[in-house]
Amino acid sequence: DAKTTQPNSMESNEEEPVHLPCNHSTISGTDYIHWYRQLPSQGPEYVIHGLTSNVNNRMASLAIAEDRKSSTLILHRATLRDAAVYYCILLSNDYKLSFGAGTTVTVRA
Amino acid sequence: DTGVSQNPRHKITKRGQNVTFRCDPISEHNRLYWYRQTLGQGPEFLTYFQNEAQLEKSRLLSDRFSAERPKGSFSTLEIQRTEQGDSAMYLCASSLWEANSPLHFGNGTRLTVT
Numbered sequence: 158d159a160k161t162t163q164p165n166s167m168e169s170n171e172e173e174p175v176h177l178p179c180n181h182s183t184i185s186g187t188d189y190i191h192w193y194r195q196l197p198s199q200g201p202e203y204v205i206h207g208l209t210s211n212v213n214n215r216m217a218s219l220a221i222a223e224d225r226k227s228s229t230l231i232l233h234r235a236t237l238r239d240a241a242v243y244y245c246i247l248l249s250n251d252y253k254l255s256f257g258a259g260t261t262v263t264v265r266a
Numbered sequence: 267d268t269g270v271s272q273n274p275r276h277k278i279t280k281r282g283q284n285v286t287f288r289c290d291p292i293s294e295h296n297r298l299y300w301y302r303q304t305l306g307q308g309p310e311f312l313t314y315f316q317n318e319a320q321l322e323k324s325r326l327l328s329d330r331f332s333a334e335r336p337k338g339s340f341s342t343l344e345i346q347r348t349e350q351g352d353s354a355m356y357l358c359a360s361s362l363w364e365a366n367s368p369l370h371f372g373n374g375t376r377l378t379v380t
Contacts, residue, residue, distance in 0.1 A: 189366050191366075191368075193369075198373070199373050200270075200357050200359070200371030200372050200373050200374050201309065201357070201359075201369075201371045202371065203368035203369065203370070206366060206368070242308075244308060248366060250365060252297065252314070252361075252365065253299075253311055253314065253322065254299075254309075254311070254369060255311065256301075256308030256309045256310070257308055258306075258307065258308055259308055
């Protein structure tokens with residue numbers, strides 16, 4: 158499986174944007190970039206995914222580098238409810254998500 | 267609530283006992299996944315089904331573990347002769363069959379083996 162590298166933790170202030178980086182230098186041409194998050198005591202929750210172009214949805218934006226070796230998840234205005242572990246995952250054709258340790262996001266009021 | 271449902275939420279058992287967990291996926295989802303998560307780690311893949319067929323099993327799934335999905339609806343995960351190392355959160359997820367369909371996770375069953 159292609160690997161991703163994320164910072165262990167990040168802090169943000171409430172109502173400020175949060176930029177979560179992810180490096181995936183060994184990504185293959187068919188790998189999609191998926192982001193999930195896990196709030197305390199809950200199962201993971203899908204956030205967004207993309208292949209080459211930047212993507213936006215109601216939860217976040219995903220900016221993908223032109224060479225696809227890195228990507229950034231953007232939370233436009235962090236709230237206390239966004240405090241969670243965020244996972245960047247490459248998904249190939251086997252449909253199986255392989256989670257790493259993720260980035261723990263703390264939001265200060 | 268039409269999300270993925272897992273029962274029980276918590277299970278405490280003594281070493282050597284058998285336990286069974288149940289997962290009810292979102293009704294139109296063909297694929298069903300089981301993951302295990304220990305404290306401070308990301309979820310680890312155990313197995314997945316497409317309809318009633320079990321298509322892949324992780325090497326983490328020892329002979330003491332068995333999963334079924336009769337009729338392609340709900341699924342059960344059984345652990346026989348539990349060990350303290352089996353203590354973890356067991357997560358179930360479901361998705362549509364199309365590639366890159368998001369996985370929808372339940373809130374898990376937390377197993378504690380004493």
